[in-house]
Structures are given as structure tokens and as C-alpha cells.
Amino acid sequence: MSVFATRAFNNHExxxxxxxxxxxxxxxxxxxxxxxxxxxxxxxxxxxxxxxxNAPVDVAERxxxxxxxxxxxxLSRGMSYKNAMAGLRLGGGKSVIIGDPKAVKTxxxxxxxxxxxxxxxxxxxTAEDVGSKPRDMEIIHEATDYVVGLEHGAYATGDxxxxxxxxxxxxxxxxxxxxxxxxxxxxxxxxxxxxGNVGRDLAAHLREAGASVVIADISKENIERVLxxxxxxxxDPAQIHAVEADVFAPCALGxxxxxxxxxxxxxxxxxxxxxxxxxxxxxxxxxxxxxxxxYAPDYVINGGGIISVESEVHRxxxxxxxxxxxxRRIADTLEKIFVESxxxxxxxxxxxxxxxxxxxxxxxxxxxxxxx
Ligand code: NAD
Numbered sequence: 001m002s003v004f005a006t007r008a009f010n011n012h013e014x015x016x017x018x019x020x021x022x023x024x025x026x027x028x029x030x031x032x033x034x035x036x037x038x039x040x041x042x043x044x045x046x047x048x049x050x051x052x053x054n055a056p057v058d059v060a061e062r063x064x065x066x067x068x069x070x071x072x073x074x075l076s077r078g079m080s081y082k083n084a085m086a087g088l089r090l091g092g093g094k095s096v097i098i099g100d101p102k103a104v105k106t107x108x109x110x111x112x113x114x115x116x117x118x119x120x121x122x123x124x125x126t127a128e129d130v131g132s133k134p135r136d137m138e139i140i141h142e143a144t145d146y147v148v149g150l151e152h153g154a155y156a157t158g159d160x161x162x163x164x165x166x167x168x169x170x171x172x173x174x175x176x177x178x179x180x181x182x183x184x185x186x187x188x189x190x191x192x193x194x195x196g197n198v199g200r201d202l203a204a205h206l207r208e209a210g211a212s213v214v215i216a217d218i219s220k221e222n223i224e225r226v227l228x229x230x231x232x233x234x235x236d237p238a239q240i241h242a243v244e245a246d247v248f249a250p251c252a253l254g255x256x257x258x259x260x261x262x263x264x265x266x267x268x269x270x271x272x273x274x275x276x277x278x279x280x281x282x283x284x285x286x287x288x289x290x291x292x293x294x295y296a297p298d299y300v301i302n303g304g305g306i307i308s309v310e311s312e313v314h315r316x317x318x319x320x321x322x323x324x325x326x327x328r329r330i331a332d333t334l335e336k337i338f339v340e341s342x343x344x345x346x347x348x349x350x351x352x353x354x355x356x357x358x359x360x361x362x363x364x365x366x367x368x369x370x371x372x
Pocket of ligand 1: 252
């Protein structure tokens with residue numbers, strides 16, 4: 001199969017296939033761009049084969065690999081755009097380990113993966129993602145220094161979730177100002193899908209600012225934790241996107257904005273933390289625009305987490321004031337996107353991608369000019 005011809009290929013600098021017969025490691029590391037700095041992005045451990053269980057073995061193997069390649073290419077490009085839009089000195093990368101985390105995740109396999117990351121010599125830094133946990137990063141760290149999001153160590157920045165939640169809160173304020181002409185969220189209703197690490201803190205910020213929250217989660221425990229902090233209306237997870245609210249904040253998994261759910265939205269704004277909210281990046285961006293719903297591009301509004309770990313990559317002492325300033329700037333970046341979207345009548349996701357590409361291209365030209 002082809003990598004260069006894959007739909008998600010976008011002039012990625014380097015794609016590394018890693019395999020080890022002893023530990024059973026099958027992994028792909030994609031370095032999309034190091035123009036702005038070392039490529040950073042999480043390590044996803046995912047059972048890509050599950051979707052092809054009923055196919056003949058050879059077909060299932062091919063499709064499993066195709067899905068993993070597609071994911072790593074798409075996600076690594078997304079990291080380049082996210083880091084560019086957050087104004088960071090970081091490029092974009094991502095890695096995937098193929099397999100059910102419960103079955104494949106042994107310390108030996110993680111260390112072997114760390115060795116492959118190490119061989120890239122700092123062009124790629126890995127981090128926690130779906131299927132991997134902070135303690136897995138500690139094991140990978142035994143084989144390489146190119147890991148961020150560590151809990152201990154001189155440059156550890158700690159849990160990024162509170163910073164992500166703060167950034168989403170500022171982003172909601174910016175969207176409310178732009179779309180509803182209001183200076184605050186006071187008196188508004190926000191529907192939050194998923195009240196885990198980010199959604200829970202977001203609910204607290206919103207309530208503190210005088211908004212009411214409607215929440216849904218498949219975890220009773222997480223619902224209870226939010227209710228322990230103050231009032232919230234609880235609805236069925238299948239209904240949360242369609243409730244009467246001013247803002248819909250997806251903070252669970254990707255793909256919630258699609259051909260079925262978008263026509264059912266009542267909120268005029270979608271602004272939340274989840275990655276890959278648009279099921280079809282192009283079509284769903286347009287669907288939202290056509291319905292007059294203001295969409296805060298996910299990788300821009302959820303940039304607080306990566307902002308939080310930037311100093312760890314550069315082995316710099318954390319400057320908390322600078323981190324807070326960058327998180328606050330998410331609101332200004334979104335406002336620029338909203339204005340440009342109105343001016344050009346193009347959807348906000350398209351505009352964000354264009355802006356990110358311009359930032360990377362400008363830096364690429366600077367580097368080329370300096371080398372001449
Ligand atoms: P989390 O796992 O702590 O929380 C997700 C919550 O969503 C859980 O409570 C889960 O039970 C719930 N959930 C899952 N499926 C659901 C469904 N169908 N309906 C309702 N609830 C459902 O994750 P998190 O760290 O809070 O991150 C939330 C989202 O934000 C994820 O998409 C993540 O990739 C993205 N994100 C997180 C950060 C961060 O700093 N944590 C940074 C950037 C992006």
C-alpha cells in the first residue's frame with residue numbers, strides 16, 4: 001500500500017515503521033513538521049484490527065495497517081496546526097502502537113517503542129494519548145528522554161487538563177461575544193458532553209461565571225463528581241447535543257459533529273475540548289456554517305494542554321505567568337478566525353487550517369532565507 005498517495009498524506013517529513021518480533025511491537029511514528037520546533041504529539045495505542053474482525057485474515061491485516069497509517073498521518077498534521085496556532089516553538093508529530101492496549105502493553109514493548117523514539121534524536125517527542133497513561137510514559141522514559149507529560153522530574157509540568165479547561169472557557173467567552181454579542185457567559189446555558197478531566201473543570205469555571213450547565217456522561221461517577229461541586233441538569237448522553245442551550249461543548253470523544261447530529265443542534269455555538277469533533281472534516285465544517293452555528297475549531301480551543309507542556313520539551317523552567325498568558329491568547333486567536341470566516345464566508349475549520357499553514361510556511365521561508 002502507498003503512504004504518499006494516502007488521503008491524509010500532507011508532505012509529512014518522515015514516517016517511521018517500527019517492529020520488534022520479541023515484544024510484538026508494531027508502531028508507526030509520523031513526523032509531520034519540525035519547521036517550528038521538535039515534533040510533539042501523543043502515542044495512541046489502539047486496536048485497529050477490531051473494526052475488521054469479520055474480514056479474511058489478509059484483508060483484515062491490510063485494512064488494519066491502512067487505518068493506522070491514516071490515523072497517524074492525520075493526527076500528526078493536526079498537531080502541527082495545533083502547535084502553530086497556539087504560538088508554540090513546537091512542530092507536529094504523533095505515534096500509534098497497533099493493538100489492544102490491554103493485550104499488547106507490556107513494559108518490554110513500551111521500552112522498545114522508547115528506543116525507536118530515541119533513535120529519532122529529538123525530532124519527535126512522545127506523550128500520553130488514547131490508550132496510554134502517565135505511568136506508561138515513565139516506562140518509555142527508561143529508554144528515551146524524548147517524552148513529555150511526565151509527573152516527576154526537574155521540568156515536569158503536571159496534568160495539562162486544568163489548562164485545557166481554562167482555554168476552552170476563554171474560547172467559549174470569545175465565541176459568545178462574537179456570535180451572541182455578550183461580554184460574559186452569565187445567564188447562558190452550556191451543554192457539556194463528557195465531564196472527565198476537562199469537562200469537570202469547565203463546568204466549574206462556567207458556574208463560577210454565572211452560567212448554568214447541562215451535562216451528560218456514560219460514567220455515573222464522573223456525573224456525581226460534578227454534582228458534588230454545584231448544580232447541573234443531567235441528561236441522557238444520546239440527547240446532550242440536541243438540548244436547548246446557548247453553547248454545546250463536546251468534551252468526550254471525536255466525531256460528535258456529523259450529518260445526523262448537526263441538524264439536531266439547538267445551540268448557536270459549538271466550543272469544546274474534544275479532539276476531531278468533525279466526523280467529516282470538510283463536509284461537517286460546511287454543515288455548521290450553513291446552519292449559522294459558530295464552531296470554535298477543536299485544535300485551537302483545546303490548545304491549553306499542549307501550551308502547558310511546551311517548556312518541558314525545551315527543558316526550560318516553567319514560567320506560570322507566560323503559560324497563563326498563552327492560554328488566555330486562545331480567545332484572541334479564535335476571534336481572528338471568526339472574523340476571517342465572516343469576511344470570506346468560509347467555515348472556521350478551513351480558516352484555522354489556512355492560518356496554521358501560513359504560520360508554518362512563513363517560518364519555513366525564514367529558515368531557507370537564513371541558510372542562503
Ligand atoms: P477523560 O477521559 O477524562 O473524559 C472524557 C469523558 O467523556 C469521560 O468522563 C467519559 O466517561 C465521557 N464519555 C465518553 N463517551 C461519552 C459519550 N458517548 N457521552 C458522554 N460522555 C462520554 O478525557 P479528558 O482528558 O477530559 O479529555 C476530553 C476530550 O478533550 C478528549 O477528546 C481529549 O482528547 C480532548 N483533549 C484533552 C486534553 C487534556 O488536556 N486532557 C487536551 C486536548 C484535548
